[in-house]
Amino acid sequence: MSFAAIRRIASPKKALSVVAVAAATAGMALAAAPAQAATTSASSAQAIAHRMIPDTAQYNAFNQIVTHESGWNHTATNSSSGAYGLVQALPGSKMATAGSDWKTNPATQIKWGLDYMNSRYGSPAQAWDFWQTHHWY
Known part of the structure; x- marks a missing residue:
C-alpha cells in the first residue's frame, strides 16, 4: 500500500492503523508519527482549503495568496x-472570531481568511488581484 493511498483515507488515526497493519503484514517495524502531525502539514491544510473552497478559480487564488504569505505554514x-498564520492576520488574534483554536488549527485560519477575503475584496480572486498589484492584501 502506498503512502499516497493512505493519505486519501479520511482519518489520520485510521491511516496510521492501516499503515500499522500493512507494516505488520510485511514484517516491517513501524515508527508512527503522532496523529497531530498529519493534520497540520501544508498538504493537509491545502486539502482542507480545497474542501472549504470548491470553486477552482477561487481556490487557486486563495492558494496563491497563502503560498506567498506563509508557504502554507499555519504557525x-x-x-x-x-x-x-496561513493568511498572515495582523494581529493574529483577529482569527479568534473564527474559533478559539486559531493558533493551532489550519481550518480555523482558512475560515477566517476566506471570510476576510470575501468581506474586504468580494472573493479570494479579487483579493489575489489586489495582492498582485500591491504585494499585500
Whole structure:
C-alpha cells in the first residue's frame, strides 16, 4: 500500500492503523508519527482549503495568496509585523472570531481568511488581484 493511498483515507488515526497493519503484514517495524502531525502539514491544510473552497478559480487564488504569505505554514509568524498564520492576520488574534483554536488549527485560519477575503475584496480572486498589484492584501 502506498503512502499516497493512505493519505486519501479520511482519518489520520485510521491511516496510521492501516499503515500499522500493512507494516505488520510485511514484517516491517513501524515508527508512527503522532496523529497531530498529519493534520497540520501544508498538504493537509491545502486539502482542507480545497474542501472549504470548491470553486477552482477561487481556490487557486486563495492558494496563491497563502503560498506567498506563509508557504502554507499555519504557525508562520512575521518577525517584523507579528502577522500570524496561513493568511498572515495582523494581529493574529483577529482569527479568534473564527474559533478559539486559531493558533493551532489550519481550518480555523482558512475560515477566517476566506471570510476576510470575501468581506474586504468580494472573493479570494479579487483579493489575489489586489495582492498582485500591491504585494499585500
